[in-house]
Amino acid sequence: QLQLQESGPGLVKPSETLSLTCTVSGGSISSSSFYWGWIRQPPGKGLEWIGSIYYSGSTYYNPSLKSRVTISVDTSKMQFSLKLRSVTAADTAVYYCARDRRLLWFGELTPIFDYWGQGTLVTVSS
Amino acid sequence: SYELTQPPSVSVSPGQTASIPCSGDKLGDKYASWYQQKPGQSPVLVIYQGYKRPSGIPERFSGSNSGNTATLTIGGTQAMDEADYYCQTWDRNTVVFGGGTKLTVL
Numbered sequence: 001q002l003q004l005q006e007s008g009p010g011l012v013k014p015s016e017t018l019s020l021t022c023t024v025s026g027g028s029i030s031s032s033s034f035y036w037g038w039i040r041q042p043p044g045k046g047l048e049w050i051g052s053i054y055y056s057g058s059t060y061y062n063p064s065l066k067s068r069v070t071i072s073v074d075t076s077k078m079q080f081s082l083k084l085r086s087v088t089a090a091d092t093a094v095y096y097c098a099r100d101r102r103l104l105w106f107g108e109l110t111p112i113f114d115y116w117g118q119g120t121l122v123t124v125s126s
Numbered sequence: 127s128y129e130l131t132q133p134p135s136v137s138v139s140p141g142q143t144a145s146i147p148c149s150g151d152k153l154g155d156k157y158a159s160w161y162q163q164k165p166g167q168s169p170v171l172v173i174y175q176g177y178k179r180p181s182g183i184p185e186r187f188s189g190s191n192s193g194n195t196a197t198l199t200i201g202g203t204q205a206m207d208e209a210d211y212y213c214q215t216w217d218r219n220t221v222v223f224g225g226g227t228k229l230t231v232l
Contacts (some may be wrong), residue, residue, distance in 0.1 A: 037221075046168065047161075047212055048223035060219050063127065096168060105157045105175060110216040112159045114180060116168040 002027040005095050008113065013092075018084040022097030022117060029078045032057040035100035036080045037113060038071060040093040048093075052100040054078055070107035087124045090102050094119040130224035137230045144200040146227045148213030151194060156215045158196035160189060163226075164209045172211075173184035173198060203232050 011106040020038065026114035029036065037052035051061040053071045061069050065084070082089060098116045102109040130150045138144035148158060158176050161169035171180050173189035176196065185200045196215075200207055208231045213224040 046226040047214075047223040049223065052221070060221075062220060103157075103175060107215075110157050110175075111172060111221055112174045112214075113161070113169070114171050114174075116170075119168055 001119070002009070002099065002115045003116060004099065006095060006097050006117045006120040008120065008122070010075050010121060010123060012087055014088055014124055014126050015086055018082070018091060018095075018122055018124070020082045020095055020097075020120065020122070021079050022081070024080075024099075025079045029073065030075050033102050033109075035102060035111065036059070036073065037098050037100040038082045039096045039098055039116075040091075040114065041096070041119075042090075042093040050082065050095075051086075065081060089124050092122065092124045094121050128222050130213055130215060130222055132211075132213060132224040132227045134225070135228045135230065137232060138200075138203045140205060140231055141202055141223065144203045144207070145230075146198040146200075146211050146229065146230055148196045148198070148224045149194050150196075150215065150222075150223075153194050153196055153215065154192045156193045156217065157171070158189065159214045160196075160198045161212045161214065162207075162209045163212065168172070200229075203229075203231055206229075207231060 003025045012018045035052040038050040053059045068085045070083045096119045098113040100111045160173040163169040176191040177189045188199045212226045
């Protein structure tokens with residue numbers, strides 16, 4: 001059974017960089033048809049996709065966050081990571097990592113998120 | 127940017143059918159997926175590509191997508207179905223989530 005586990009600091013100061021890692025177990029991070037994604041959820045609010053990465057390093061980012069986000073992958077460690085720069089209180093959220101499975105839909109590979117980590121709360125505060 | 131709109135809340139009586147709509151411009155030309163999220167838990171995929179159910183999802187969950195609206199339907203709603211539900215699609219290489227609908231079973 002595939003499992004994903006987020007790790008990283010639970011408290012980040014304003015203007016600093018939020019860094020999280022997701023460790024994948026029970027499957028291969030290098031499997032074809034799978035990207036690996038980050039999604040966040042501010043307290044009491046809805047889901048927001050941050051971005052996704054393929055094992056080769058190819059990435060897709062949410063345009064609203066693209067200028068501050070970097071997602072990277074380390075296949076040897078079965079991990080992928082998120083860096084979000086210049087954080088503010090608005091970045092306080094539960095951050096989830098998830099498997100981004102690509103399915104063919106009228107000639108286009110489209111994503112669904114079929115396995116999720118448990119989520120980790122990151123608070124931005126001084 | 128593309129937007130998906132959901133009603134904030136839907137109520138249903140136990141045993142009845144619940145319908146949760148998700149609207150977006152020409153959404154029927156895209157695919158729609160649905161996620162269930164219970165308090166304190168991670169989201170769970172319940173419907174993908176409009177109507178397909180992942181393994182382990184009860185048959186009472188079904189989906190449709192036409193025109194500008196995708197709909198998640200829960201037949202014979204049970205108390206355990208009380209949760210937040212989010213629709214999701216893909217537009218111009220961007221994942222889009224709806225704002226979520228809180229389903230209350232009362």
